[in-house]
Amino acid sequence: MNAGARAEGGARSFIVRVLRQDRPGSEAYWESHSVVHEPDMNVISVLQRIAEQARTVEGKRVAPVVWECNCLEEVCGACTMIINGRVRQACTALVDRLLEERPGAIELRPMTKFPVLRDLLVDRTRIFAALHKVKAWVPVDSYHHMGPGPRRSQDEQQMAYHYSKCMSCGCCLEACPQFLKIELTRGRDESAEAFRARCFAAYDRSFMGAHAIAQVELFNQNPIGKMSARERLDALTSEGGIQNCGNAQNCVKVCPKDIPLTRAIALAGRHATLHALRNWFDR
């Protein structure tokens, strides 16, 4: 059955152009699929139809396009890709809207700042490495019962909630001119563990990105997290830290969770300066 020629009951179809790549390091290539229009479609359901058809518009049998998703309601951060030239979540990319913007065809590409594993699936380990680096956690003593946490005002809660909605999707990093791709290849005799350590070291030296800066603010404002604020500020001002940010403010425009990244960067910048001064006096 040639999906491209199919027009059951006069249903409209549209073309989906996908930039595919079979393996890390291999050549990328464009491929077109034809998908029959259904009500309430988003890019996830488009990719599901493509997987089911597994045929290009020319009728050639191909492997389904590989991509990542889970929640399908924009809370898990898995499905980031570049859709019609814009980095965003595939689950909230509605087909009718996309076709209004650009009639006839939808274009899907993997993020460009992360190594492609296959098709639209990229390796975003670096995002999580940054969370390690800035110690993005509340260092409680134990999980025994010690009563409730500290009282917090509604304003504090609101601010913290804004930052803590970050779903590590990477949109802000894709858009950032200062965040450059790092792609290492595993050596022939290198163990997975050694390779991982080498990647982490490389990530550590390069720009952490807006999401990690916002996490520093989140945890340094937490009443318990505050107690180890200096460790996070050390990370923030080390190589790959906030000094790399050129204040282009692209990040805040693409964050699907509307996280006030420019505010976080401004505050973190101020805190970093104070921290540097304090370190200087302590010397």
Place this chain on the structure above:
Amino acid sequence: MAKKRVLVVGGGLAGLAASMKLAELDADVSLMSLTRVKRSHSACAQGGINSCNDLTRQLGDSEWRHLDDTLYGGDFLQHQPPVKELVYWAPQIIDLMDRLGVTFNRTPEGFRDQRRFGGTLFKRTAFAGATTGQQLLYALDEQVRRWQASGHVTKYESWDFLGLVQDSSGRCRGCVAQDLVTMEIRAIPADAVIIASGGCGGIFGRSTNSVACTGSAVSRVFQAGARYANAEFVQVHPTAIPGADKLRLISESARGEGGRVWVPREPQDARPPGAIPEKERLYFLEERYPKYGNLVPRDIATREIFNVCVKEGLSVDRGRMCVYLDVSHLPREMLDAKLAGILEIYEKFQGVDPRAAAMRIFPAVHYSMGGLWCDYERIAEGGLNLCSPRTQQTNLPGLFAIGECDYQYHGANRLGANSLVACIFSGLSVAGGVISYVNSLPNGLAAEQSAALFAAERRRHEARYREILARADSGPNPYRVQAELGELMTRVATVVRHNGELEQAYGRVRELEEEARRCAPSDRGEWANQNVVFVRALQDMFPLARTILKGALARDECRGAHYKPEFEPLGVDAADPAERRRQAEEWCDQFEQNNARWLKTTVASLDRDGEPQLAYEEVDTSLIPPRPRLYGVAGGDLIEQAFAERQARRAAGRKP
């Protein structure tokens, strides 16, 4: 001595809670998940997390009342001791999550704010914006990252759990799993294995669940001999947005704030909802349940919406079933202040502003009360001994189950906001028992087991993988097989169940299972092959699907989410008072007879031919005696009175 190694399969709330607690107890934890753990399904929970709290206490609430609400809501199908332990822990769990930095909403004075959820009169539900599950998940994810940094936790993210490694005595000694990118299949030794793999909504095709909720890990241990309990209890949420890929939840709070459910009286009236005059609308919940209106409990709302579409043919659309959930009559400022988060979901996915036009919604499969059978050790006061290795242990030694994939806490129907707390509780509480279990292990730790044991299991799974890769091209399309399975299961095994349909469906599911065994992958590559992984997960849906059908078929009664109209007891409808009294007594007789027959846990195990065999286990109801759930029953007041008198008489009779 080598360190104790524990494998946790699943990094949702339950798996993360277990991992951090085990790390604190100095175990060496391997944490495995299909997705990055931060992207687990728990992130989807919106509403909140329940516990008795300082405020509700002063209004007469207590842990005991939380217990009572939970048992009543679950139609008394739970063993009571684990639920008792859970509700007494709940306040401490919220405190702990608060310390871990969860951004719970605050009162002006800075205390945690609470809201009211279904099935209770108290404001027990703490919440963090419109994404409580996400916020709880992140707090635990952060703690586990901390333990990862200190070397206590090793993550296997983007790995598929394929099966257990069991030694000759049947003890779990680890697992075999596959890296979803490199496709490497590896055996991972462990002294105990904890399954925390969440629900199985995928069996119903589209549901409110995430993509990873296929039930695959559970099915694989079920096939290895673990028992599965109460499979037939599947919760359907009344209000979800029908979508091409997923059915997205619209929280109960939309109705709580004044949302109304209706359909046009004229079937499939083509006018836009706003253009249909009041008198041509059927507000069927308000009409049929004048007292509770749109806020009837979940199961009732679900059944009514279903009936209005299926039986009465009044669905809003012709092509698919849906009714209107309308908030467009409410003031915009109020909607923005109280419901913004929820309304945005609708707007985002439907491209329609619900402040301006009624939403189209329909019930959707939401939660599995059933799950892996697991054990507990009761203490005299009615709670649990949490140091006992029996805590959350399945019938396979060394295999534990926690979170949505265990069956212990919700009986026949889960109360809103009780799942998150049960997931964290079971995760924390399993840790002590696991350590006791590992300490008492005879014949050494997994690290000392023979390499041949692991190699053999690895080869078995490698062979299964190769078999799927090598299948003939002519096989059926796996995505179509899943779609048909999902449609069938949704049609016969959700809101309303009939024995004839269930029986027929069982046969068809058998056929589909055969087809799934021949499904050909369209991808033959050996790098990030999602297609093969899908085919394998699809095949593993069938043992669970058949167990759900068989359990539902066998259970000839109505209980919680399981509703068979043929077996619904009649209410009190006579006019004459004496006759009414007689009917009420008869109702109570029937209720007691039915409980004697059906107040039992369904425990399924697969026989040699892969056929689920059902057994029934007594339920421990020693703390609160079961009483009828009389919602919407005609003459309910009278029945309640008659039943209370009976119980009083019995209590008096027992006294010397």
